[in-house]
């Protein structure tokens with residue numbers, strides 16, 4: 001056990017992209033599922049930085065919140081080849097590392113910014129989508145749903161497909177040959193919130209053949225596949 005602890009409620013929810021990152025990075029962790037009745041006490045303790053979950057406690061006892069931050073941090077930790085040849089302390093292998101060796105988090109700053117751009121783009125879409133989840137009035141909920149799936153999402157998916165196509169004609173991942181946290185974020189939005197954690201390709205991607213293949217490609221990364229198959233089954 002590496003000593004990482006991830007805290008979240010029962011279910012995939014906002015923590016699942018962190019769990020996918022732990023799986024892809026092959027970092028062991030304790031998947032702490034806080035019972036809802038215990039949450040007020042944990043929140044009041046002041047330990048979660050923003051009074052929210054997910055948060056992690058690192059082996060050094062440091063605490064980090066924000067799902068995107070945690071996901072990227074874990075990808076960076078799991079993505080270093082070996083500390084002794086990390087580009088920051090071994091300039092002679094910098095270009096080699098940049099060009100071919102990264103796993104999950106690119107060493108090149110422009111590639112990293114590209115992964116961040118895609119991740120932030122998914123967050124924008126998620127913010128629009130979450131209005132459906134939070135609306136209590138059924139009539140308004142239906143209106144928001146129609147607007148999201150009819151008007152908001154399709155042109156965004158066109159843009160994501162074009163971004164995917166920028167590298168290797170869209171036959172790989174968002175940064176080309178290697179999986180990164182950008183792919184994990186995009187996959188999680190559809191697998192978690194549309195396919196309800198099942199392996200099916202969600203219908204929303206149907207008109208975007210490159211995105212359909214990308215979804216399958218991410219799902220078929222052995223570490224991702226293994227986690228998706230063994231994780232606890234839940235509605236959310």
Ligand SMILES: N[C@@H](CCC(=O)N[C@@H](CS)C(=O)NCC(=O)O)C(=O)O
Nearest residue numbers: 013014051052053054065066067068
């Ligand atoms: N931006 C944050 C949002 C975190 C968030 O909204 N967490 C919710 C659960 S998904 C939460 O902790 N709700 C309980 C509360 O606020 O008391 C992230 O991405 O981690």
